[in-house]
Every structure is written in structure tokens, then in C-alpha cells.
Amino acid sequence: DDRIMVFGSTEQLDILQSVDDFLxxxxxxxxxxxFYQLYIVHGIYRGHVVPVLYALLRRKNAVTYQRLINQIVEFAPHWYPRSFMLDFEQACINVLDASFPHIALSG
Structure with a gap:
């Protein structure tokens, strides 16, 4: 079972869709x-790093990260990220690069 649970308030989703840069x-x-991990998406909002989504994931692989991105896009259809800073998790890097080919990725 590759269940994921994503948490975020309406205000957090609004921030997610209004900022460009994410960690x-x-x-x-x-x-x-x-679950295997808690994955946290932070946005840079008004000069501060704020959490915008929390996700409980059962695996750490490309399929799981793609499902997470798909869920985020479903709940935040106006999400157009410009950059992501993340650790060197190659599966996540590959999914972000494929999902948003014009973004800047740094690790």
C-alpha cells in the first residue's frame, strides 16, 4: 500500500499558490x-520560511513523490513554483524536474 496523507489549511494552500520559491x-x-517519513513543503513568504504542506509518506521513491505532486496540484491548481531547494534525494529531484521542467533545483 502506497498511501499518502497530505495536510494543509486553506491559508497554507493560498500561500503555496502565491509564492515562487520552496524548500x-x-x-x-x-x-x-x-508511515516512513513526514515530508514538509516550506514556502518563502514575505521574507520568512513558512510551512505550507505536510505529507505522511509510506515510501521514499519516485512513484510516491509523483503521487504527492499530483495531490498538491489537485488541491492547488494555481501552483507555479519557480525554484526548489532540497536535499540530494534523487527520486524527488527527478520527479520535480519532470513535473516542472523550467524550475531551478538546488540541493
Whole structure:
């Protein structure tokens, strides 16, 4: 089962769709046992880094990251990111590059 759970308020979704630059990272020690990682999407909003989405993921692979991107786009259809800063998670880098071919990626 490759279940994912995505959390964010209406205000957070509005911020997500109004900013251009994002930082993403996962953490592993704080998640319920049925999940593998908590993945957090931060946006740079009015000069501050603010969390805009939280996602509980069961796997750390391209299929899971693509499902996450698809879910975000479904809930935030006006999301047009310009850049992402992330760790060197190659599966996520590949998905972001394929989903948003004109963005800047840095790790």
C-alpha cells in the first residue's frame, strides 16, 4: 500500500499558490509506524520560511513523490513554483524536474 496523507489549511494552500520559491525536506523519527517519513513543503513568504504542506509518506521513491505532486496540484491548481531547494534525494529531484521542467533545483 502506497498511501499518502497530505495536510494543509486553506491559508497554507493560498500561500503555496502565491509564492515562487520552496524548500522541501523529510524527517523520519516523528512519524507513526505505518508511515516512513513526514515530508514538509516550506514556502518563502514575505521574507520568512513558512510551512505550507505536510505529507505522511509510506515510501521514499519516485512513484510516491509523483503521487504527492499530483495531490498538491489537485488541491492547488494555481501552483507555479519557480525554484526548489532540497536535499540530494534523487527520486524527488527527478520527479520535480519532470513535473516542472523550467524550475531551478538546488540541493
Amino acid at each position: 522541501v525536506d523529510g524527517t523520519f523519527k516523528v512519524v507513526p509506524e505505518i
